[in-house]
Amino acid sequence: MSYQKHIWVAKEIIRKERLNHIEDGIFNEEQRAMDVENNLSQILTNEIERASDTETEISNRVTQNTMDIAVLNANSGYRLVEDHTTLDNPKDNIIYIEKNEDDVYEQWIYQDEWIKIGG
Secondary structure, three states, rough: OOOOOOOOOOOOOHHHHHHHHHHHHHHHHHHHHHHHHHHHHHHHHHHHHHHHHHHHHHHHHHHHHHHHHHHHHHHOOOEOOHHHHHHHOOOOOOOOEEOOOOOEEEEEEEOOOOOEEEE
């Protein structure tokens, strides 16, 4: 129920009922504000926990992907490079992957000379 404001007039007698009405209005508003604050605090706590869990999950995925890439690079002969032509001692059994000026990934292999794969 919303608070019903009383309009005071000059020389009106102040009665306990009116004062108690003011006190009840102040008390009820304080209770409402505390309930809203507690609710928002719980929502914020839940969101912090959700975000933290998600951040941990993403971090774990990145770590696992990094390890997977390292294993892939070590075992399958793929290397991600900036510029294959600047490599010292390229290996014959490695496929070098680089992004060209059009942001398209290209694959190169070295067999006595550089050969572009698929194009």
